[in-house]
Amino acid sequence: MWLRITVGLIIIVLISPILVVIPMSFSSSSFFEFPPPGYSLKWYASFFNNQEWVIGLLRSLFVALFTSILATILGIMASLTVTRLNFWGKKLFMTLMVAPMIIPVIITGVALYHSFAPLNLTNSFIGLILAHSVLAIPVVFVTVTASLKGMDRNLEWAALGLGSTPIGAFFKVTLPLIRPGVLSGALFAFIISLDEVVVTMFLAGSKTKTLPIAMWENLRIQVDPTMAAVSTILIVLTISLFVSQELVSARKARLKRKFQ
Amino acid sequence: MIEVKKEPRILAQQVSFSHRLARISGLQWLLLIIPLGYIMILMVFSMADFFKLSLFNEDGFTLEYFRHIFSTDIYLKVLWVTLKIALLVTFFSLIVAYPLAYMLVRTTSKLWKKIILASVLIPFWISLLVRTFAWSILLRKNGVINMILMEMGIIDQPLELIYNTTGVVIAMTHILLPYMVLSLYSVMEGIDQKLLLAAQSMGARPWKAFTQVFLPLSIPGVLSGSLLVFVMGIGYFITPALLGGSKTTMISMLIESNINTTLNWHLASALALVLFMATLILLFIALLLTGKNPVLKELE
Numbered sequence: 098m099w100l101r102i103t104v105g106l107i108i109i110v111l112i113s114p115i116l117v118v119i120p121m122s123f124s125s126s127s128f129f130e131f132p133p134p135g136y137s138l139k140w141y142a143s144f145f146n147n148q149e150w151v152i153g154l155l156r157s158l159f160v161a162l163f164t165s166i167l168a169t170i171l172g173i174m175a176s177l178t179v180t181r182l183n184f185w186g187k188k189l190f191m192t193l194m195v196a197p198m199i200i201p202v203i204i205t206g207v208a209l210y211h212s213f214a215p216l217n218l219t220n221s222f223i224g225l226i227l228a229h230s231v232l233a234i235p236v237v238f239v240t241v242t243a244s245l246k247g248m249d250r251n252l253e254w255a256a257l258g259l260g261s262t263p264i265g266a267f268f269k270v271t272l273p274l275i276r277p278g279v280l281s282g283a284l285f286a287f288i289i290s291l292d293e294v295v296v297t298m299f300l301a302g303s304k305t306k307t308l309p310i311a312m313w314e315n316l317r318i319q320v321d322p323t324m325a326a327v328s329t330i331l332i333v334l335t336i337s338l339f340v341s342q343e344l345v346s347a348r349k350a351r352l353k354r355k356f357q
Numbered sequence: 358m359i360e361v362k363k364e365p366r367i368l369a370q371q372v373s374f375s376h377r378l379a380r381i382s383g384l385q386w387l388l389l390i391i392p393l394g395y396i397m398i399l400m401v402f403s404m405a406d407f408f409k410l411s412l413f414n415e416d417g418f419t420l421e422y423f424r425h426i427f428s429t430d431i432y433l434k435v436l437w438v439t440l441k442i443a444l445l446v447t448f449f450s451l452i453v454a455y456p457l458a459y460m461l462v463r464t465t466s467k468l469w470k471k472i473i474l475a476s477v478l479i480p481f482w483i484s485l486l487v488r489t490f491a492w493s494i495l496l497r498k499n500g501v502i503n504m505i506l507m508e509m510g511i512i513d514q515p516l517e518l519i520y521n522t523t524g525v526v527i528a529m530t531h532i533l534l535p536y537m538v539l540s541l542y543s544v545m546e547g548i549d550q551k552l553l554l555a556a557q558s559m560g561a562r563p564w565k566a567f568t569q570v571f572l573p574l575s576i577p578g579v580l581s582g583s584l585l586v587f588v589m590g591i592g593y594f595i596t597p598a599l600l601g602g603s604k605t606t607m608i609s610m611l612i613e614s615n616i617n618t619t620l621n622w623h624l625a626s627a628l629a630l631v632l633f634m635a636t637l638i639l640l641f642i643a644l645l646l647t648g649k650n651p652v653l654k655e656l657e
Contacts, residue, residue: 100456100459100460100463101460103456104456104457104460104469104473107453107456107457108457108472108473108476110531111476111477111480111531111534112476112479112480113495114480114488114491114492114495114531115479115480115483115487115488115491117491117494117495117501118487118490118491118494121494128499129494129497129499129500131494131500131501131504171391171392171395172392174387174388174391174392175388175392175393177388178388178389178392181385181388182385182386182388182389184389190389190393193393193396193397193400193401194392194396196396196400197396197400199588199589199636199640200400200404200592200633200636201591201592201593201594201609201632201633201636202592202594203592203594203609203612203613203629203632204404204407204592204612204629204632204633205400205404207407207612207613207616207625207626207629208400208403208404208406208407208408208629209399209403210616211403211406211407211410211622212399212402212403212406212407227399228399230395231395231396231399231400234392234395234396262373262376262378262379263379263385264378264379265373288482291484292484292485292486294485294486294595295594295595298613299616309484309486312486312490313486313595316486316489316490316493316599317598317599320490320493324490325490325494327487328484328486328487328490328491331483331484331487332483332484332487335482335483335484336479336483339479339482
């Protein structure tokens, strides 16, 4: 009984920060009053009328899309290496592939800034995509490796035995089987890039200022209530991405059961 | 006459591209080389190149920057604050995560399980800046928490909850909590729940069964979760930079200000190397304690 009450309270504390932001974004007040004295859409208007926010969001989506593609390809390659090839130092290879997840991002950020600056890769989208991919590879690697380990390898061998080439077998048999894992890995990579601040802070310039950087500057100097509107947009975007992914995989599972 | 059957000849064009590729031996090693090269160049080499600045300057090899860090009061204080905040965050996230993970393995209700997992994982994937911003609204002087407490008559004066250690610890605990919950959960899931029943059937009260059977068995999860949260805590940047005050400068903020404000790359590199070594040593301790590579836990 006590456990349930404690856990219930903890859950409320965990969720409440997010729930408080949403009504704030519809507030008519210029201060963060709670509950809001009246409701209006003026902070959303302020978001869409400000070039910096809107262009920042578009840039972020652009970088996130390409990061997601690059990190997914590299992550799948690394996962195949780990599950299909045998070589000395596999543990070390795996550690390197997940290292960006555990090394403090500030170190990665400064180190990349240090090596990108002489190459003219700062203030460029290519630089951002390359850097974000480093941070996104680990999560793709972990997700895809898990689904490769969970699949039935006999299917792949059957394809090879029937005369398929390894490459053909991968695209026609393996990839469709691990698609849910690949999709969620790609989604995680997308979200990591969409939310990246620390590395971007060093690498982005005036022409490549992404939404998180605009938010960061806003929070650092003078928080204006438009932040609540931006936050709500990001919360809705993230949750709807996850829900649509859930729906797709649930539908897949239903279809699978039907055919068996 | 014996009819000689002619071998069907396959023209080169008819062989598909993937078959021709398959003839080249050793092609599969590209799967290893491409991602490895990517991480090596962008991560390992660029970090090594950056760390070189901490040991070498125009005059050659020097330990001047490390001596400076470990002999200046301000820097020692920053190291101390970093450790203190990381320890507090680890402690509080353990206290909060333990009941959540315990309930997660003990409850038979699917609904509870879903609610707990959702409340831990949804905030985890929502933008870090959004979560930090949300805490700044909740914790500020005329913010939601102070207002509620004043309305209930618990306090007369608003509490100082932000721009100090309290604010940083609260928000960082919220942000790093999922790591602790998942570490605890993965160990607790492996504990045979029948052991608790056995203890109780032999006369142990539920509380005693918990402290003498379940708690000791969950220690590996406590250790690995605490080390993970501590490691992530000492390198944290965004939340302390936004919610902390002048007295809560952490090592990562010092690195950033040395790059962007004072432009002292050598000192920044030395500080980063200290942080990096601390991270490596802690991960090594985790490896020794649990016998498993802490970084590869999810893959085994």
